[in-house]
Amino acid sequence: xxxxxxxxxxxxxxxxxxxxxxxxxxxxxxxxxxxxxxxxxxxxxxxxxxxxxxxxxxxxxxxxxxxxxxxxxxxxxxxxxxxxxxxxxxxxxxxxxxxxxxxxxxxxxxxxxxxxxxxxxxxxxxxxxxxxxxxxxxxxxxxxxxxxxxxxxxxxxxxxxxxxxxxxxxxxxxxxxxxxxxxxxxxxxxxxxxxxxxxxxxxxxxxxxxxxxxxxxxxxxxxxxxxxxxxxxxxxxxxxxxxxxxxxxxxxxxxxxxxxxxxxx
Amino acid sequence: xxxxxxxxxxxxxxxxxxxxxxxxxxxxxxxxxxxxxxxxxxxxxxxxxxxxxxxxxxxxxxxxxxxxxxxxxxxxxxxxxxxxxxxxxxxxxxxxxxxxxxxxxxxxxxxxxxxxxxxxxxxxxxxxxxxxxxxxxxxxxxxxxxxxxxxxxxxxxxxxxxxxxxxxxxxxxxxxxxxxxxxxxxxxxxxxxxxxxxxxxxxxxxxxxxxxxxxxxxxxxxxxxxxxxxxxxxxxxxxxxxxxxxxxxxxxxxxxxxxxxxxxxxxxxxxxxxxxxxxxxxxxxxxxxxxxxxxxxxxxxxxxxxxxxxxxxxxxxxxxxxxxxxxxxxxxxxxxxxxxxxxxxxxxxxxxxxxxxxxxxxx
Numbered sequence: 184x185x186x187x188x189x190x191x192x193x194x195x196x197x198x199x200x201x202x203x204x205x206x207x208x209x210x211x212x213x214x215x216x217x218x219x220x221x222x223x224x225x226x227x228x229x230x231x232x233x234x235x236x237x238x239x240x241x242x243x244x245x246x247x248x249x250x251x252x253x254x255x256x257x258x259x260x261x262x263x264x265x266x267x268x269x270x271x272x273x274x275x276x277x278x279x280x281x282x283x284x285x286x287x288x289x290x291x292x293x294x295x296x297x298x299x300x301x302x303x304x305x306x307x308x309x310x311x312x313x314x315x316x317x318x319x320x321x322x323x324x325x326x327x328x329x330x331x332x333x334x335x336x337x338x339x340x341x342x343x344x345x346x347x348x349x350x351x352x353x354x355x356x357x358x359x360x361x362x363x364x365x366x367x368x369x370x371x372x373x374x375x376x377x378x379x380x381x382x383x384x385x386x387x388x389x390x391x392x393x394x395x396x397x398x399x400x401x402x403x404x405x406x407x408x409x410x411x412x413x414x415x416x417x418x419x420x421x422x423x424x425x426x427x428x429x430x431x432x433x434x435x436x437x438x439x440x441x442x443x444x445x446x447x448x
Numbered sequence: 449x450x451x452x453x454x455x456x457x458x459x460x461x462x463x464x465x466x467x468x469x470x471x472x473x474x475x476x477x478x479x480x481x482x483x484x485x486x487x488x489x490x491x492x493x494x495x496x497x498x499x500x501x502x503x504x505x506x507x508x509x510x511x512x513x514x515x516x517x518x519x520x521x522x523x524x525x526x527x528x529x530x531x532x533x534x535x536x537x538x539x540x541x542x543x544x545x546x547x548x549x550x551x552x553x554x555x556x557x558x559x560x561x562x563x564x565x566x567x568x569x570x571x572x573x574x575x576x577x578x579x580x581x582x583x584x585x586x587x588x589x590x591x592x593x594x595x596x597x598x599x600x601x602x603x604x605x606x607x608x609x610x611x612x613x614x615x616x617x618x619x620x621x622x623x624x625x626x627x628x629x630x631x632x633x634x635x636x637x638x639x640x641x642x643x644x645x646x647x648x649x650x651x652x653x654x655x656x657x658x659x660x661x662x663x664x665x666x667x668x669x670x671x672x673x674x675x676x677x678x679x680x681x682x683x684x685x686x687x688x689x690x691x692x693x694x695x696x697x698x699x700x701x702x703x704x705x706x707x708x709x710x711x712x713x714x715x716x717x718x719x720x721x722x723x724x725x726x727x728x729x730x731x732x733x734x735x736x737x738x739x740x741x742x743x744x745x746x747x748x749x750x751x752x753x754x755x756x757x758x759x760x761x762x763x764x765x766x767x768x769x770x771x772x773x774x775x776x777x778x779x780x781x782x783x784x785x786x787x788x789x790x791x792x793x794x795x796x797x798x799x800x801x802x803x804x805x806x807x808x809x810x811x
Contacts, residue, residue, distance in 0.1 A: 253667040265668075269662045282666070283669045286669065295647065296647050298650065305651075346669075
């Protein structure tokens, strides 16, 4: 589905991401890991159109999306969340999701202001969609609460729901478990699995929690200083000497634990 | 099902709300009619000024409060609207009297069209200017945008001052026909309020507010941020042009000095005090500030403050507004209303309206 071909981006003299060849297959959960500053979020920003790669192309099915703007890429079916939560702070939970509904409703200024019957009908169905989506993820009782009044974990969840409301085929999650305790992180894992099953979408995620990535990813890429140093299944990654040296260091308790969990599952 | 969820938050039934709204609207219209009949000339002028400031502050609030674009170009927009409308409505004879230094350009000398088309033409041309200036400057953010729009307003003023044979330069235009009657200005004020409510409570309004709250996230949700910002800027320009034209025809005289930065500041003061992002706040603040500006005029004259005696300090009343602004900024950053709006429910919640009876709630 998604394929980055020799994608490189430079900021002045710094090569932030070098020759990235990343593939995401249908209905697959793909992980992107690496130490801080390895270029993971930069890679995300290139895929979603925030940055334009210096060289290389990014293909989405058969479309070249390298030079498209973020909103055009979202329209093609790639939705993302952010490392630091970016909710619409002055809006309530429902409205946050409704913003994403605008995408498919072809919102037009004149119809909006005049509240034409066709507009009202679409608005009504958008509200129903948003509410049922919120119900699916257990946020319905908070629909009319202010988005920023939700606890941290639920704000993260809301951000994911908001991205889902654009009806994506690929969901990009930037450190969804950041700042979560082990319990919350494992709830999140469950949640991500459920999303893939319910919506039948692919997921590309950046994550630091080894437990999370090893547990749910089908395939992984490891970045270091902008270079891809390894790719493969979590098993292959956890035994890859390069990865252990560069990223995981000697202390790979998390990995061993994840391996054990993988074996159990 | 949706109604059920929403009803949990309501304390006033839908039917009752509708009746209250109709009563309130009727009362407002009645007040405008009474004011037009019985107010003396001075009070009526202040009353009409309130209406014009409602149009202007809503227009600025659309940018500052709802789209998150810090713009200081309103005086420029108003000047364009005011001059175009004035030049289109003044009689050829009146123009000849005005342009004694240098005759007016021939193609404008004999043009005279009715007020309402002229007003809309003024608004449309201002909107075109907004489009033209918006395309390059809306790439900027925050303070940079403010400085760029401020520069634009100053350029407009300087251009008007120097186009002697079109705008009569620094001499200004005098003897504009008195078309800004109570009914006209209040009709536009009400139209602006209705338009803003319809816009903000719509899907498009949600896009605007999404950009204000988080531009990057808005983009990621598929909103064409550049496009929506331009649309907001153009609408705001249109409203400011109309507001400027109405002001010109209320004052019956315009000159470039009228459209200096402090005019933009007056509107900004209303927006900030009323609440950045609140239609209700802008409407209330427009009325309160406009009335106060006139009511506090005694401060400019000789004062006897027991300890200190002044013999006339022009501009002293503005100190009050400066203090007010400081107090608001320190103790109530978000202004009178914040981003909340008036609703019958909120009146009921603070106990000014009897709450709904329990059996009324289920409909």
